Amino acid sequence: MFVVFLLFILGDWTLSKGAPAPISKEIFVNPQGGPGVYTRIQDAINQGVPGNNNGWVLINVAPGLIGPWVRACRENVTVPPDKPYVYLKGHQKSTTIVAWRTSGWNLWEATLMVLADNFIAQRITFKNTFNLDGGNVVKPAVAVSVHGDKNSFYRCAFIGVQDTLFDATGRHFFRSCYIEGAVDFIFGTGTSQYQACTINATGYGFITAQNRDTPDGPSGFVFKFTRVIGNGPTYLGRAYGPYSRVLFYKSTLPGCVEPKGWDPWHFVGHE
DSSP states (O other): OOOOOSOOOOOGGGTOOSOOOOEEEEEEEOTTOOTTOBSSHHHIIIIISOTTOOSEEEEEEOOOOSTTTOEEEEOOEEEOTTOOSEEEEOSOTTTEEEEEOOOSSOTTOOSEEEOSSSEEEESOEEEEOGGGSSSSOOOOOOSEEEOSSSEEEESOEEEOSBSOEEEOSSEEEEESOEEEEEEEEEEESOEEEEESOEEEEEEEEEEEEEOOOSTTOOOEEEEESOEEEESOOEEEEEOSSTTOOEEEESOBOOTTBOTTOEEOGGGTTOO
C-alpha cells in the first residue's frame, strides 16, 4: 500500500518530441450563438465530431461575454467512446467555465465525462457546484471523470469538494492544472502523472484515494513539481485499494499536510 516508486513509465506518448498531429476539422462553440457555431459543447461533439474519426477535431469554446466577463456553460458533457481525437480548447480557465450540479453519489453524473481515447482539454474550468452551493450535506460530486486512454489536460481547473476528479482508468497527463477539493478529491485507478499542478485542499480530508488492487498492477498517481496549498488538515491520501500507489516528487507541501502523510483506511496492517 502506498508504495513509493522511483521509475514511472507512462509510455512514449508523453515523451514524443515529433511534430504535432494536424487538425482535421475545427468547430466553434458560443452560447451567444452566431452563424456556423454551436451553442452547447455537447451538440458540437454529437453533431460536429464524426464517429470513429481518426483525425483531431478542434472544438474552440468562446470566452465569457457576460458579467463579470466570465461565462459558465451550464451543461454536463460526455465524450463517447466512438468520438476519439477531440481537442477541447478554451480561451482561459478563468473565463471558460463548464459547470454542472449533480445530486451526489452517482459517479456517472460528472460535469465532464471522457470515455474516448486521445482526448485533450486546454484552458477550461470544470466545476461541480453541488457541494459549493451551501446548505447541503457533502456528498461525492464529480467535476471530471476520465476513462479513456491517452487523455491529457493542460492549464485546466477542476473544482469541487468531494470526489472532484475521477481519474478512473487509462493513462492520463495533467500539466499546469489547478485541482480543488477536500475529501478524496483525486481518486480512481488511473495511471497518471500530474506535472507542475496546484492542489488546493480546502478542508479536512484526503488529497488522493488511489485504487490499485493488485501488487503488479500498473496504475498509480505521480505528482511531480506540484504545489500543495490550502487549509486542511489534509492527508496526502488514503488507501482505496490494498496496493494504492502515490508518489509526490520534488513537490511543495505546506503545514496543513498531516505529518503522518498517509491514512491506511480499511487496510490497517497491510502497510
